[in-house]
Amino acid sequence: MKQIDQMRRRAARYLDVEAVTIAPSTGVFSLSFDDIPVTAWTEAGPVLAEHGVKATYYVCGGLAGGVNMDRDQFRVEHLQALHAAGHEVGCHTFGHTSALRMDAEALRLSLDANAAWVAERLDGYRMTTFAWPFGDATVGAKRVVRERFALGRGVRDGINAGREDRALIRSIGLESRRLPGYDLEGLMAEAAAAKGWLTAYGHDVSDRPTDYGCTPDDLDRVLRLAKAAGLDVLPVSAAWAVVTHP
Numbered sequence: 443m444k445q446i447d448q449m450r451r452r453a454a455r456y457l458d459v460e461a462v463t464i465a466p467s468t469g470v471f472s473l474s475f476d477d478i479p480v481t482a483w484t485e486a487g488p489v490l491a492e493h494g495v496k497a498t499y500y501v502c503g504g505l506a507g508g509v510n511m512d513r514d515q516f517r518v519e520h521l522q523a524l525h526a527a528g529h530e531v532g533c534h535t536f537g538h539t540s541a542l543r544m545d546a547e548a549l550r551l552s553l554d555a556n557a558a559w560v561a562e563r564l565d566g567y568r569m570t571t572f573a574w575p576f577g578d579a580t581v582g583a584k585r586v587v588r589e590r591f592a593l594g595r596g597v598r599d600g601i602n603a604g605r606e607d608r609a610l611i612r613s614i615g616l617e618s619r620r621l622p623g624y625d626l627e628g629l630m631a632e633a634a635a636a637k638g639w640l641t642a643y644g645h646d647v648s649d650r651p652t653d654y655g656c657t658p659d660d661l662d663r664v665l666r667l668a669k670a671a672g673l674d675v676l677p678v679s680a681a682w683a684v685v686t687h688p
């Protein structure tokens with residue numbers, strides 16, 4: 443049964459594709475942080491500032507001030523500070539619930555709640571991009587996400603180039619469990635050569651990260667490699683504006 447469920451999950455992710463053409467004039471790299479553990483701002487923020495780049499922070503209002511995956515999460519003042527510093531804030535549902543556990547109506551309510559929560563704390567700010575909790579997407583949920591956001595970012599490896607699913611943009615995990623398996627230099631070079639869009643997501647950032655996090659040095663290295671490859675480094679929504687051709 444479990445296997446069938448897994449197959450269904452995998453199949454559902456790829457059905458009902460609304461393709462978009464990703465073809466920037468130069469390769470682009472976007473960095474994002476999901477859930478926003480406090481260190482994604484306190485540790486990563488200075489690295490981003492040093493490189494003079496902006497990232498995208500995918501927020502769940504329901505995680506504010508709490509603990510997730512054994513790490514302290516952001517507080518409202520961190521969200522306000524990163525927003526004021528010019529980083530993008532994107533939507534990650536209100537309660538960090540998998541799309542597999544919500545019908546379309548429950549997802550809409552969750553998105554409404556998160557939009558209201560963020561607007562209230564960021565002076566009416568409206569989020570325009572979305573990241574799937576756990577990377578889980580369904581046909582019905584993708585429809586809802588397409589109605590409301592420019593794109594949905596998943597956790598599927600690879601470079602976005604040519605025809606891609608607007609509701610399931612590829613992304614590599616800046617995660618200690620995954621990083622050793624990536625040829626980052628090769629990926630950056632490929633994104634530059636193919637004139638594609640490489641996106642990455644992380645969580646906590648510390649010298650002793652969780653399996654889902656990375657170190658400040660990892661982050662520094664990723665940004666150095668992106669620049670060395672000649673990629674433009676832009677937050678997700680700003681990247682979207684330059685990578686898409688309908």
Ligand SMILES: [Zn+2]
Pocket residue numbers: 476477534538574575576
């Ligand atoms: Zn998440």
